[in-house]
Amino acid sequence: MGETSVSGRSFEEVVLQRRSIRCYQHRDVPEAVITEILETTRQAPSSMNGQPWCFVVVRDAETRRRISELKNRFCPPEKRSFSADFLSQAPVIVVVGVDRSRSFGRELENGVLATAWLLLAAQAHGLGSVYLSAYQPHDPGLEVEIGNLLRLPEGVQPVTLLPLGYPAETPSTKELRPLTEMIHHEFFGE
Numbered sequence: 001m002g003e004t005s006v007s008g009r010s011f012e013e014v015v016l017q018r019r020s021i022r023c024y025q026h027r028d029v030p031e032a033v034i035t036e037i038l039e040t041t042r043q044a045p046s047s048m049n050g051q052p053w054c055f056v057v058v059r060d061a062e063t064r065r066r067i068s069e070l071k072n073r074f075c076p077p078e079k080r081s082f083s084a085d086f087l088s089q090a091p092v093i094v095v096v097g098v099d100r101s102r103s104f105g106r107e108l109e110n111g112v113l114a115t116a117w118l119l120l121a122a123q124a125h126g127l128g129s130v131y132l133s134a135y136q137p138h139d140p141g142l143e144v145e146i147g148n149l150l151r152l153p154e155g156v157q158p159v160t161l162l163p164l165g166y167p168a169e170t171p172s173t174k175e176l177r178p179l180t181e182m183i184h185h186e187f188f189g190e
């Protein structure tokens, strides 16, 4: 495993060390690093190899503030204690969108897989991020507002909002459910 390396870190290190980061250093993220991350991201699998992605790289402070405000405004009541204020503090937000005409009916899967690739690529470059949805399952409000704000064409669906920044926090250890609870051999329960 150690022989596979991304930016000098093994794949295993990248996967094991990635955590959601919601606090960022006041340090710029060079455009070349963003490009390298997106180069890795676009290697993700996609339905019928449609590669339907668009990545809107937002650096403007006012646009970041508005994205954060939208995410808070459309937050369902049961999740109100989880503020998205931190989004506006990240130096960069990448909005992952998918072109419906290239998605073969698999918009969300295509967007989510690219997001997973992006989160790992960010970790490999020493950057922190966290998965945030750009849509609500039963309310088109958030994705419509994000689309208007970023001038997304009609056929492009925003899927995730991903802050990027050098981490300014170390998350506490994550409790993992036992693997044995998850693995079944041949049949569920075995």
Ligand SMILES: Cc1cc2nc3c(=O)[nH]c(=O)nc-3n(C[C@H](O)[C@H](O)[C@H](O)COP(=O)(O)O)c2cc1C
Pocket: 018, 019, 020, 021, 022, 082, 130, 131, 132, 133, 171, 174
């Ligand atoms: C579908 C999905 C939605 C999420 N939504 C939010 C969110 O709205 N706000 C947030 O701060 N984190 C969000 N997260 C991040 C999770 O809270 C985080 O991945 C989880 O607690 C595990 O922690 P880790 O990423 O550090 O391993 C989301 C993650 C997923 C996969």
